[in-house]
Amino acid sequence: MEMENPPTSASELTSLPAMSWMRFAKDLYDGRIEQICILSDLERMKSEAEELRQLHAASTTESEDTLSAKTKKERFDGQSWDSPSASPFYDVLREHKDMLPDEIPAELLHDKGIQHEIDLVPGTKYWVTRQWPLPRDQVKAIDDFFESRRQAGQVRESKSPHSAPTFCVKKPQGGRRIVHAYNKLNGATIPAQTPIPRKDVIIDSMAKSTIYSALDLRDGFYQILMRESDIALTAVNNPSGMLWEWLVMPQGLKNAPATFNRCVMHLLRSVRDFAPSYFDDVFVHSRAVNGKTDVEVHKEHLRKLLGLMRKHKLYANLKKCIFGASEIPILGCLVGKNGVRSDPEKVRVINEWPTLSNVKELR
Numbered sequence: 001m002e003m004e005n006p007p008t009s010a011s012e013l014t015s016l017p018a019m020s021w022m023r024f025a026k027d028l029y030d031g032r033i034e035q036i037c038i039l040s041d042l043e044r045m046k047s048e049a050e051e052l053r054q055l056h057a058a059s060t061t062e063s064e065d066t067l068s069a070k071t072k073k074e075r076f077d078g079q080s081w082d083s084p085s086a087s088p089f090y091d092v093l094r095e096h097k098d099m100l101p102d103e104i105p106a107e108l109l110h111d112k113g114i115q116h117e118i119d120l121v122p123g124t125k126y127w128v129t130r131q132w133p134l135p136r137d138q139v140k141a142i143d144d145f146f147e148s149r150r151q152a153g154q155v156r157e158s159k160s161p162h163s164a165p166t167f168c169v170k171k172p173q174g175g176r177r178i179v180h181a182y183n184k185l186n187g188a189t190i191p192a193q194t195p196i197p198r199k200d201v202i203i204d205s206m207a208k209s210t211i212y213s214a215l216d217l218r219d220g221f222y223q224i225l226m227r228e229s230d231i232a233l234t235a236v237n238n239p240s241g242m243l244w245e246w247l248v249m250p251q252g253l254k255n256a257p258a259t260f261n262r263c264v265m266h267l268l269r270s271v272r273d274f275a276p277s278y279f280d281d282v283f284v285h286s287r288a289v290n291g292k293t294d295v296e297v298h299k300e301h302l303r304k305l306l307g308l309m310r311k312h313k314l315y316a317n318l319k320k321c322i323f324g325a326s327e328i329p330i331l332g333c334l335v336g337k338n339g340v341r342s343d344p345e346k347v348r349v350i351n352e353w354p355t356l357s358n359v360k361e362l363r
Contacts, residue, residue, distance in 0.1 A: 088295050089213075089302060089324050096306035100318040104219055109153070109248060111225055112312055114263040116249040116256060118230040119190045126161040127184035131237045138168045138176070139239045145178045146244055154222055158245035160235035179252055180236045186254040194258035197265075199331045202276045202283065203340060209285035210337040211294045212328040213302060216320035217280040220260050223314065224249040267312045274301045282316075283330060298324060 093100065134142070149155045164185060168176040206212070225248055226234060234246040234253070249256050257279060264277045275284045284305060286298035302323070309316070322328050327336030332346050356362050
């Protein structure tokens with residue numbers, strides 16, 4: 001609508017015809033809107049912006065023992081056995097060093113009580129997806145990957161009528177992740193109805209705790225055996241012309257996350273009160289009780305959890321673990337003794353989003 005004198009009073013503004021955002025964006029893109037007039041209290045906007053800036057600065061100020069807003073790569077690269085050496089939990093961690101290995105030991109896997117099963121829609125036949133060409137460096141990475149898995153007893157050569165292609169994606173912390181395109185298999189798989197842990201329930205269970213640890217389970221999918229009758233369904237080819245099938249649960253299957261979560265919940269059920277899990281993340285929280293300090297209680301909790309992991313051969317990645325902190329990251333939030341707040345690293349892009357200054361940027 002065209003106006004020579006834009007309205008200024010509240011009654012005039014509220015009587016203007018309404019326009020949906022979709023219509024506004026379309027007209028703006030098509031060039032039917034030549035000028036935009038924003039009516040606002042400039043001083044009030046400046047005041048509110050300064051107040052928000054100060055509030056954000058105060059919320060991101062952290063003490064020495066609080067997890068700082070580093071990138072994941074900086075966090076993980078800095079963690080080694082030298083990092084917790086001055087920690088009161090160092091002796092507990094050294095007792096269970098075999099549960100925090102640099103590489104998972106190559107040994108025959110044992111049945112953890114839960115196997116991954118692939119239930120197909122009735123009438124499903126076999127499927128084949130051809131392998132597409134890949135760069136030479138990716139081909140070598142895939143060949144090395146399968147050779148290491150073969151030596152670990154996790155894959156074997158296959159004669160299956162099924163096959164899915166293999167490719168690589170880059171990890172956020174560097175390196176490559178080997179992925180299988182199980183699109184056709186997943187499309188014919190009946191979905192599992194295993195419930196996903198609720199973030200709010202996990203955080204609520206940590207109320208009144210004062211000390212925290214976070215453990216990241218290593219290669220968790222490869223610790224779960226496939227059901228014998230379903231092994232042939234997991235067959236994958238590689239650019240070198242080999243056909244492999246998985247003896248353990250590979251990544252990329254439709255119900256694999258549900259199976260893994262069910263397995264972890266089953267194995268760690270006895271420590272759920274102080275060590276809830278969310279897929280491959282286990283969060284340990286403690287507080288002072290019965291005359292014991294929070295550090296003493298936390299030691300007991302870590303010892304119980306790591307002992308249970310040793311019993312069931314669950315391994316953690318030391319580089320992604322945090323021990324004895326007053327605050328830990330949980331699913332996009334920082335949870336600590338002072339409450340819950342957004343992880344500054346997660347909202348940094350939003351906070352640094354530039355303010356639009358002209359019509360061209362708005363488009």
